[in-house]
Amino acid sequence: MTSCLIVDDSKVVRKLESRIMEDLGFTIFEAEDGQKAYEFCAGNMPDMILLDWHMPVMNGLEFLKALRAMPGGDVPKVVFCTTESEMSNIMQAMELGANEYIMKPFDGEIVKGKLEQIGMTF
DSSP states (O other): EEEEEEEOOOOOHHHHHHHHHHHOOOEEEEESSHHHHHHHHSSSSEEEEEOSSSSSSSSSHHHHHHHHHHHTTTEEHHHEESSSHHHHHHHHHHHTTTEEEEEESHHHHHHHHOOOOOTOOO
């Protein structure tokens, strides 16, 4: 089964994203900030990461940089799920290795469509 790490400081958002990804057949893991996500990836690299931008300890962009620099960090598909809408920030995230970008709020159909665009199968 394909694994997905959901990284968001909001427990409510993690629950919503978990439900969406479980419905698509993913095994779910959660982290409430980028540092915990980095530690998780160091021991168990997921296939897919849904990533928030604004979090305490280590934000999404810092996590993405660290992820892509670690061994095997080029493997997971990374989708930012955030309220950050500045085009320059979106471009920066894509340049640093994000595969796709979803604006909050979103639903299961939006997530499924974005995942299909980056080659994820269900």
